[in-house]
Each structure stands twice: as structure tokens, then as C-alpha cells.
Amino acid sequence: MKRENLPTWQELEAHKKTIPEIHPAAVIAMLEIKQAAEDIQASILSVLQRDYHLSEGKFCTLIVLHQHPEGITPSTLAEKVGVARATISTMLQRLERSGEVRVEARSEDGRGKLVRLTSQGRAFMQEVLPPHYLRVSKLMEKLTQAEQEELIRLLRKLAGD
Known part of the structure; x- marks a missing residue:
């Protein structure tokens, strides 16, 4: 999921009205962790594939x-x-x-x-x-x-x- 596709704080607050247990900071933090991991993995794997065919x-x-x-x-x-x-x-x-x-x-x-x-x-x-x-x-x-x-x-x- 690209950063531009991440839900906004306001979108999550709107969902919170339906499901009060939703915590916008928790959702955004988890999605940011996932995005950072994907970005880091892609940069590392591109070198391994290009230089070592791995x-x-x-x-x-x-x-x-x-x-x-x-x-x-x-x-x-x-x-x-x-x-x-x-x-x-x-x-x-x-x-x-x-x-x-x-x-x-x-x-x-x-x-x-x-x-x-x-x-x-x-x-x-x-x-x-x-x-x-x-x-x-x-x-x-x-x-x-x-x-x-x-x-x-x-x-x-x-x-x-």
C-alpha cells in the first residue's frame, strides 16, 4: 500500500463513529511500519537481484x-x-x-x-x-x-x- 493510499486521520475518525474501538494512531502506525518495511525490502532486494542474481x-x-x-x-x-x-x-x-x-x-x-x-x-x-x-x-x-x-x-x- 503506497503512502498516498493510506487512510487519513479524518477518515479513521469517521470510521471510529461506527466502531468506537478504532484507534487512528494505531492504524496509521501499523500501515507506516508496513510501508517502511516494503520500501526497505525493495531497495535491498533490488541490489541482491541485480548484483548477485538472488x-x-x-x-x-x-x-x-x-x-x-x-x-x-x-x-x-x-x-x-x-x-x-x-x-x-x-x-x-x-x-x-x-x-x-x-x-x-x-x-x-x-x-x-x-x-x-x-x-x-x-x-x-x-x-x-x-x-x-x-x-x-x-x-x-x-x-x-x-x-x-x-x-x-x-x-x-x-x-x-
């Missing part, structure tokens, strides 16, 4: 694998990335063909699978992550460190953490 799903998958050098099961990976098992299966096939991941039988019983980054995948992430974190840091420079910490606290509170 989709959001592939990038998230590679980050989770990077965080689990010992390997992770495909079902746990799907859960952490937030996609269906079928989606992760297709993505892993592509990543395996390109040499970035290795899917192997688990040593305990040979029935389950374990996924981990290959040395090529680890090298790729070492190339991608530092400039990615720098871009994110630059985006957040609009806020002081104290404001960033307060934003983290507020967002976690809002999420119920």
Missing part, C-alpha cells in the same frame, strides 16, 4: 545455511525460511546444481537428509554478506544508535517477544 527466497535459504555450518534438515530449513517443504526441495535442487549446497544422507540412519553449504557456497556468502550488512547499516544511519535500539525494543514488544 531472489529473496534463495537469499534467506543461503543465510540460514550459513548460520548452520554443521548442516540442517530440509524440513527445518523450510520452517526457518518460512516456505513449504516442496518449495525448499525445488530450491535445494537448483542450489545443488549450481554447486552452492550439498544434500547428503544423515550419518545416523541414512534415511534423513542434511543440507549444508559447499565451500563454493560459503565463499559466495562471504562475498555477499559484508556488503549486504553495510547497505543495511547505511539505511539505518537515519536513526541514532539509541533510536535503533528503541525501535528494536518497540518492534519486539509489538511482535510479542
Whole structure:
């Protein structure tokens, strides 16, 4: 939803006459959070797609694998990335063909699978992550460190953490 499509305070006050529990500030704050997240995500993803040919799903998958050098099961990976098992299966096939991941039988019983980054995948992430974190840091420079910490606290509170 673009900012010009956000309801005005006056529109929300009019709706409040029908449903008194509506709080205009709450609605506008939530929509502003959503818009800011979409804008930030679009700017970050455009660089990842342009410079590294990474989709959001592939990038998230590679980050989770990077965080689990010992390997992770495909079902746990799907859960952490937030996609269906079928989606992760297709993505892993592509990543395996390109040499970035290795899917192997688990040593305990040979029935389950374990996924981990290959040395090529680890090298790729070492190339991608530092400039990615720098871009994110630059985006957040609009806020002081104290404001960033307060934003983290507020967002976690809002999420119920």
C-alpha cells in the first residue's frame, strides 16, 4: 500500500463513529511500519537481484545455511525460511546444481537428509554478506544508535517477544 493510499486521520475518525474501538494512531502506525518495511525490502532486494542474481527466497535459504555450518534438515530449513517443504526441495535442487549446497544422507540412519553449504557456497556468502550488512547499516544511519535500539525494543514488544 503506497503512502498516498493510506487512510487519513479524518477518515479513521469517521470510521471510529461506527466502531468506537478504532484507534487512528494505531492504524496509521501499523500501515507506516508496513510501508517502511516494503520500501526497505525493495531497495535491498533490488541490489541482491541485480548484483548477485538472488531472489529473496534463495537469499534467506543461503543465510540460514550459513548460520548452520554443521548442516540442517530440509524440513527445518523450510520452517526457518518460512516456505513449504516442496518449495525448499525445488530450491535445494537448483542450489545443488549450481554447486552452492550439498544434500547428503544423515550419518545416523541414512534415511534423513542434511543440507549444508559447499565451500563454493560459503565463499559466495562471504562475498555477499559484508556488503549486504553495510547497505543495511547505511539505511539505518537515519536513526541514532539509541533510536535503533528503541525501535528494536518497540518492534519486539509489538511482535510479542
